[in-house]
Amino acid sequence: MSNDEFVQVASLANLPQGRCAAVAVADREILLCHTADGVFALDNLCTHGAARLCEGKLKGNRVLCPLHGAAFDVRDGSALSRPAVRGLASYRVKVTGDAIAIAVTD
Amino acid sequence: MNQNNPAPGAARAGGATVAETLATDSREVPAPLLDQSYQFLGDDDIDCSRYISADFARKEFDRLWNRCWQWVCREEHIPDVGDNYVYQIGPYSVIVVRSSADGIRAFINSCPHRATRILGGEGTGFSNAFTCPFHGWSFSLDGCLQALPARWDFPHVSEETHSLQPVQCETWGGFVFINLDTHAGPLADYLEVLPAHFSHFPLERRRVRLHVQKTLPANWKAAQEAFMEAYHNFETHDGPNGANAQYDIFGKYVSRFIHNIGNYSAESLADYPGDKWRAPPLSENEILQMLSVFGLEHDEVPAGKTAREVAAQDLRHKLGEALGIDFSATSDTLMLDSIEYHLFPNMFFFPGITVSMVYRFRPNGEDVDSSLFDFLILEPLAEGAQHPQPPEPVCLSVEQSYTEAEGLGWLGPVYDEDTGNLALQQQGFKTARKPGITLGNYQESRIRRVHMTLDEFLEEAGNE
Numbered sequence A: 001m002s003n004d005e006f007v008q009v010a011s012l013a014n015l016p017q018g019r020c021a022a023v024a025v026a027d028r029e030i031l032l033c034h035t036a037d038g039v040f041a042l043d044n045l046c047t048h049g050a051a052r053l054c055e056g057k058l059k060g061n062r063v064l065c066p067l068h069g070a071a072f073d074v075r076d077g078s079a080l081s082r083p084a085v086r087g088l089a090s091y092r093v094k095v096t097g098d099a100i101a102i103a104v105t106d
Numbered sequence B: 001m002n003q004n005n006p007a008p009g010a011a012r013a014g015g016a017t018v019a020e021t022l023a024t025d026s027r028e029v030p031a032p033l034l035d036q037s038y039q040f041l042g043d044d045d046i047d048c049s050r051y052i053s054a055d056f057a058r059k060e061f062d063r064l065w066n067r068c069w070q071w072v073c074r075e076e077h078i079p080d081v082g083d084n085y086v087y088q089i090g091p092y093s094v095i096v097v098r099s100s101a102d103g104i105r106a107f108i109n110s111c112p113h114r115a116t117r118i119l120g121g122e123g124t125g126f127s128n129a130f131t132c133p134f135h136g137w138s139f140s141l142d143g144c145l146q147a148l149p150a151r152w153d154f155p156h157v158s159e160e161t162h163s164l165q166p167v168q169c170e171t172w173g174g175f176v177f178i179n180l181d182t183h184a185g186p187l188a189d190y191l192e193v194l195p196a197h198f199s200h201f202p203l204e205r206r207r208v209r210l211h212v213q214k215t216l217p218a219n220w221k222a223a224q225e226a227f228m229e230a231y232h233n234f235e236t237h238d239g240p241n242g243a244n245a246q247y248d249i250f251g252k253y254v255s256r257f258i259h260n261i262g263n264y265s266a267e268s269l270a271d272y273p274g275d276k277w278r279a280p281p282l283s284e285n286e287i288l289q290m291l292s293v294f295g296l297e298h299d300e301v302p303a304g305k306t307a308r309e310v311a312a313q314d315l316r317h318k319l320g321e322a323l324g325i326d327f328s329a330t331s332d333t334l335m336l337d338s339i340e341y342h343l344f345p346n347m348f349f350f351p352g353i354t355v356s357m358v359y360r361f362r363p364n365g366e367d368v369d370s371s372l373f374d375f376l377i378l379e380p381l382a383e384g385a386q387h388p389q390p391p392e393p394v395c396l397s398v399e400q401s402y403t404e405a406e407g408l409g410w411l412g413p414v415y416d417e418d419t420g421n422l423a424l425q426q427q428g429f430k431t432a433r434k435p436g437i438t439l440g441n442y443q444e445s446r447i448r449r450v451h452m453t454l455d456e457f458l459e460e461a462g463n464e
């Protein structure tokens, strides 16, 4: 079954450029990242050891895991450096005015 | 050949010297730029084997790179606690980390368990602690062993014996320096005149506007030596004004050239081939045209003025506005000239406003035939402005051109010219039947000074 609806999860006012934050949607923790290239949504748990990426750091279009320092490209979730090898799931984002909405597909 | 036979190293090109040009500056010239410090260092050839022998490169790794001060990154690369920077030099790898709000520390990037590199790659990263990806030993930002899975199996391991190995780490001018020798003397001694001179040109108040890292097809020494003299200006850059540059040797570790921009002397080209720029000499207008790459307001020199004055004044306006800095009292020489300080073995700092570069040359891994050239533009920062996050390096391969690096503009073709001879030179070292290269006594003296200090490093350690 596919559930394609966009759900509003945050506002731009609370997520200025250069910041990331975690939100809970449909029993999942999702990481929102606002970079110069836009707003992106990814799984919040690192594919290496499940550390919370919201406690890591956003540098440009990379998010860095606080536990072992793996880097992921926030634009598509791909793993950029060891020890992570698997990428993060990423989700579609729609920004309307101040509202950030994401589509979590099951 | 010389009519009056001056002492070796005493002869100079004809025409206005740098000191004479600086004496006509429209503003007060900072005192360090008036210093002159040249001494004749000998005229023996430098062995070609130093550039091509794997054995020589091995000695450099053991005795030079293991023991000299070298910068890793800017302080603004690691502003927050947990920010780190991994630096590779030959076979070695070092982690520099902001371990507390006002503390920066450095460690050997190798796990005390089974030696795995804890962080891969090079460049900026972040983590709250270091955890080795192999068996998960973890270390605090101070390097202390923290967690050890199955500690019951390691009764012989403790915080004292198995913490990360510290590396000496100090800062100067906004740069973070390391020295892999735990017994090395302080950085301040190694910097010789740099702190005194650069108190006039504070590099900590600059930001990285652009960082280009290129692989070059020559030994690191040959690569940097292409930037230590202005003698190549005529042939390599088709430029009129390399011959009057001033060269200074301040000690074992620091040397400098000052290369005036926006003037030249036809006399300095007396024995250069052809009549180019001699008969007839360039007019002030033609000289100004050569500076049009700076994007100047004037395209003609008003009567009674020089191209140099006009260009410096236009740059005061243009850069003052762009950077939000008042340059009205800044000297022509600082506005225009290529003023290049070298710190042994491989670092260059330019105090100029328009020519505001930093270079670093190092071996490319353990390959004797190639090197990595880090090129940074270090732009002055407006008073009170915070350091922005530095840009990631733009990486160029051997085959790529500097013109592919966005933001380099007119400098792209110039650096292509500078680096365009290197593959030929590296091949030439191997072809040569003459065992060594020959250096000019004055214009290439800084190159000789580097080889002399290098020999001290290689010999000293050999006697230990």
Ligand code: FES
Pocket (backbone or CB within 6 Å): A046, A047, A048, A049, A050, A051, A065, A066, A067, A068, A069, A070, A083, A084
């Ligand atoms: S848990 Fe993220 S890198 Fe290990």
Ligand code: FES
Pocket (backbone or CB within 6 Å): B111, B112, B113, B114, B115, B116, B132, B133, B134, B135, B136, B137
């Ligand atoms: S090698 Fe690092 S934990 Fe084993």
Ligand SMILES: [Fe+2]
Pocket (backbone or CB within 6 Å): B226, B227, B232, B233, B236, B237, B418
């Ligand atoms: Fe050059």
